[in-house]
Amino acid sequence: xxxxxxxxxxxxxxxxxxxxxxxxxxxxxxxxxxxxxxxxxxxxxxxxxxxxxxxxxxxxxxxxxxxxxxxxxxxxxxxxxxxxxxxxxxxxxxxxxxxxxxxxxxxxxxxxxxxxxxxxxxxxxxxxxxxxxxxxxxxxxxxxxxxxxxxxxxxxxxxxxxxxxxxxxxxxxxxxxxxxxxxxxxxxxxxxxxxxxxxxxxxxxxxxxxxxxxxxxxxxxxxxxxxxxxxxxxxxxxxxxxxxxxxxxxxxxxxxxxxxxxxx
Amino acid sequence: xxxxxxxxxxxxxxxxxxxxxxxxxxxxxxxxxxxxxxxxxxxxxxxxxxxxxxxxxxxxxxxxxxxxxxxxxxxxxxxxxxxxxxxxxxxxxxxxxxxxxxxxxxxxxxxxxxxxxxxxxxxxxxxxxxxxxxxxxxxxxxxxxxxxxxxxxxxxxxxxxxxxxxxxxxxxxxxxxxxxxxxxxxxxxxxxxxxxxxxxxxxxxxxxxxxxxxxxxxxxxxxxxxxxxxxxxxxxxxxxxxxxxxxxxxxxxxxxxxxxxxxxxxxxxxxxxxxxxxxxxxxxxxxxxxxxxxxxxxxxxxxxxxxxxxxxxxxxxxxxxxxx
Numbered sequence: 001x002x003x004x005x006x007x008x009x010x011x012x013x014x015x016x017x018x019x020x021x022x023x024x025x026x027x028x029x030x031x032x033x034x035x036x037x038x039x040x041x042x043x044x045x046x047x048x049x050x051x052x053x054x055x056x057x058x059x060x061x062x063x064x065x066x067x068x069x070x071x072x073x074x075x076x077x078x079x080x081x082x083x084x085x086x087x088x089x090x091x092x093x094x095x096x097x098x099x100x101x102x103x104x105x106x107x108x109x110x111x112x113x114x115x116x117x118x119x120x121x122x123x124x125x126x127x128x129x130x131x132x133x134x135x136x137x138x139x140x141x142x143x144x145x146x147x148x149x150x151x152x153x154x155x156x157x158x159x160x161x162x163x164x165x166x167x168x169x170x171x172x173x174x175x176x177x178x179x180x181x182x183x184x185x186x187x188x189x190x191x192x193x194x195x196x197x198x199x200x201x202x203x204x205x206x207x208x209x210x211x212x213x214x215x216x217x218x219x220x221x222x223x224x225x226x227x228x229x230x231x232x233x234x235x236x237x238x239x240x241x242x243x244x245x246x247x248x249x250x251x252x253x254x255x256x257x258x259x260x261x262x263x264x
Numbered sequence: 265x266x267x268x269x270x271x272x273x274x275x276x277x278x279x280x281x282x283x284x285x286x287x288x289x290x291x292x293x294x295x296x297x298x299x300x301x302x303x304x305x306x307x308x309x310x311x312x313x314x315x316x317x318x319x320x321x322x323x324x325x326x327x328x329x330x331x332x333x334x335x336x337x338x339x340x341x342x343x344x345x346x347x348x349x350x351x352x353x354x355x356x357x358x359x360x361x362x363x364x365x366x367x368x369x370x371x372x373x374x375x376x377x378x379x380x381x382x383x384x385x386x387x388x389x390x391x392x393x394x395x396x397x398x399x400x401x402x403x404x405x406x407x408x409x410x411x412x413x414x415x416x417x418x419x420x421x422x423x424x425x426x427x428x429x430x431x432x433x434x435x436x437x438x439x440x441x442x443x444x445x446x447x448x449x450x451x452x453x454x455x456x457x458x459x460x461x462x463x464x465x466x467x468x469x470x471x472x473x474x475x476x477x478x479x480x481x482x483x484x485x486x487x488x489x490x491x492x493x494x495x496x497x498x499x500x501x502x503x504x505x506x507x508x509x510x511x512x513x514x515x516x517x518x519x520x521x522x523x524x525x526x527x528x529x530x531x532x533x534x535x536x537x538x539x540x541x542x543x544x545x546x547x548x549x550x551x552x553x554x555x556x557x558x559x560x561x562x563x564x565x566x567x568x569x570x571x572x573x574x575x576x577x578x579x580x581x582x583x584x585x586x587x588x
Contacts, residue, residue, distance in 0.1 A: 125384035130372025142369045167459035222381030227411040240569035249580035261496045
């Protein structure tokens, strides 16, 4: 089985600062991580490969600085790493992002299974996996916490919904989005670590992708940021006290009683 | 036939009724449609005329009910096909969906099917001077939000989290209902459901009057929060860090990727106060925050803040309240 895991590198949210005057995000010097849910997606793909054989490719879209993160995925167990990298891909919204990734899958010769994390911790739209499935005409299952291949050509996926879990059977090829925390991600294999440092990451630019240039990046994105503004915070009292635990607890108990949620 | 350019709301079925978020959106969409000078249409897909007739009491000018006895569960392929058919016919300017699991599954697929733009998880919706719908999405880092429009394609598709808007009171005189009866059979489904396990209890923090919320600073000890919650009749909520770490169930997540809550009182413990979280508590009546870091942004969103280690403070508070 040929599996492609889509992997996004995201800035650590606690390190991004906002310049309120310029209304921009200051990302310089901010460290990045592999989007946590994408590691759960990688794990689910590796576990399927362990059981059924096949090949796992990690696929990402971003600048060349993402390469070291793809090597981490190789050290964890992926067989191959591919980076879609071109200025033309920049500024993409969910439509253009899902198109570019779908074209990446096509360029790699297609796949039986594409696995994504449920959503990224920065953009957080959770709409890209469904978009990839539609561009490719694949079946889909979202918010999945476990995956099996009971018979060749069929996927059995358990979706976690608001009121319970549903187990679906769907035909391959398919796109699956995996819930963050769905599994324990295996540790980096240290025998693989040095191999991963030497391995080549295949970089594909817009020309090599052979995609419709009008559907890529900013040009291919129908949504536009029309404005930025400060979040209107409701008027709060903003009384802040530094107290020893006993005094703090007494003050909180008093406030909770005043609010009528604790017994006097 | 509905006029082109209408505002459409997808009303997701839940048993014999609808997901509350769908009705919440319908309430707010009424005023958006008025500002756009467009009719408001509620679209629902399911089985049974009763639910469709009930939906007609929530302010839409028209309900379009795609109705068939087989439509008793959501299926990506089938629902996308059915929505595509209605949307291509009607050519609405806007399609709003609740950001439920199935709602998001559908939104992402139909947006690409129609080659249009999608704005996910908005926390407010407005109409601008150019008569475009603007969806506001908090950016990360804090303090800033982006207004997203989809000016050149339609419909502009937008998903809204539960709790952002308030459901309207049902009216005594319902709007019109148009039933669509598609010729479908088993082969129209893209998936086969082989099992469904109902969860024993489901949590709906949008309805809680009191909340105790834990973040990174709890170090995963939610048992401590449970003790406090029990004493003040609260439900337990969490930040994204806490649910991603598996400390509590995902459905307890508050904020942009969780739910927007409206409790009378919220006690926030060990949360730094990133804007993606605070959007989920800004409609709270009174906010109490405890955090070790005196510079934590959560104190800007709190009525009463206490700087200190939460473990000894909460333990002492639990003791005080239990003895009272």
